[in-house]
Amino acid sequence: MIGKLFGRRSKTPTDLTLLPRVVHFDYLKSMRANRYWHDDNPVSTHLFNALQALFPEGERFFMDSARDVRDQMDKDKLSAELEEQIRLFIRQEAMHGREHDAWTEALIALGYVGMRGFDEKLKRDNRWSRKKLSPLVRLSMTAASEHFTASLAHLFVYKRPDLVDNAASPFRELLVYHAMEELEHKAVCFDLYQAAGGGYALRSAAMAFVTVDLLVRMHNRQKYLLEQDGLWDEDARREARALLWGKNGIMRVLMPYLLRYFRPGFHPWETDERRDLRSRYGREMSVVDRQQLKAA
Numbered sequence: 001m002i003g004k005l006f007g008r009r010s011k012t013p014t015d016l017t018l019l020p021r022v023v024h025f026d027y028l029k030s031m032r033a034n035r036y037w038h039d040d041n042p043v044s045t046h047l048f049n050a051l052q053a054l055f056p057e058g059e060r061f062f063m064d065s066a067r068d069v070r071d072q073m074d075k076d077k078l079s080a081e082l083e084e085q086i087r088l089f090i091r092q093e094a095m096h097g098r099e100h101d102a103w104t105e106a107l108i109a110l111g112y113v114g115m116r117g118f119d120e121k122l123k124r125d126n127r128w129s130r131k132k133l134s135p136l137v138r139l140s141m142t143a144a145s146e147h148f149t150a151s152l153a154h155l156f157v158y159k160r161p162d163l164v165d166n167a168a169s170p171f172r173e174l175l176v177y178h179a180m181e182e183l184e185h186k187a188v189c190f191d192l193y194q195a196a197g198g199g200y201a202l203r204s205a206a207m208a209f210v211t212v213d214l215l216v217r218m219h220n221r222q223k224y225l226l227e228q229d230g231l232w233d234e235d236a237r238r239e240a241r242a243l244l245w246g247k248n249g250i251m252r253v254l255m256p257y258l259l260r261y262f263r264p265g266f267h268p269w270e271t272d273e274r275r276d277l278r279s280r281y282g283r284e285m286s287v288v289d290r291q292q293l294k295a296a
């Protein structure tokens with residue numbers, strides 16, 4: 001078992017399946033019907049547009065770091081189960097990247113052409129880090145980012161389901177589909193990082209770094225999108241801040257779960273949100289399941 005490496009018992013649920021689902025949604029059609037598809041609200045819509053635009057390149061970074069560590073590490077420290085999970089993790093992330101690319105392309109088709117420049121900058125940064133940072137350092141950032149995405153899924157299930165409920169289709173289905181797969185593979189890079197000998201100090205530093213990095217990049221994109229609409233005024237700035245940091249703000253509510261990562265004994269499977277996600281978002285998951293069946 002994965003967790004028997006280094007004498008730990010596996011915390012992986014026995015019923016865990018990583019299913020790389022095949023989905024395909026038409027984002028442009030929905031954006032054309034309502035540019036502010038999240039609650040008719042430009043600030044929250046562009047927060048989601050900004051966050052999601054980080055995913056394609058981010059996910060390629062995640063896949064590369066996992067592959068690089070896997071290929072370079074001592075093979076007897078890598079169990080067959082973990083190797084198989086890495087393979088499925090890469091397939092899931094590849095599909096997420098494809099769908100989020102399509103979402104970004106829809107934004108560009110709507111006239112937000114600057115999103116291309118943001119993407120190119122992210123690509124350059126990723127090339128730089130692949131050259132300059134060791135695979136284990138990059139994997140520490142990936143494991144931390146995976147905790148961030150799993151925290152978002154946790155938020156959607158238990159704390160702010162309104163964030164999904166207020167999204168128009170197919171964005172709500174995409175959010176739920178992505179959240180489910182982020183939950184399924186939330187421990188893969190963490191387990192790989194530990195199996196490869198990664199320690200506490202680096203993973204904690206990585207968590208602090210990726211959180212700040214994500215917030216800055218997301219803010220820059222959200223600001224750009226709102227500026228393009230001529231809406232980046234004092235009210236929008238205040239609303240954007242409140243959406244993240246105000247009472248019941250996303251970051252404020254996310255923080256306790258996010259901070260679990262800094263506990264020395266933390267493991268992603270100390271909570272399992274999959275069943276509650278499926279029951280909270282049964283309608284969205286059945287759309288995803290139907291698409292998957294059609295593709296199979």
Ligand SMILES: [Fe+2]
Nearest residue numbers: 059093096182
């Ligand atoms: Fe993903």
Ligand SMILES: [Fe+2]
Nearest residue numbers: 093146149182
């Ligand atoms: Fe992920």
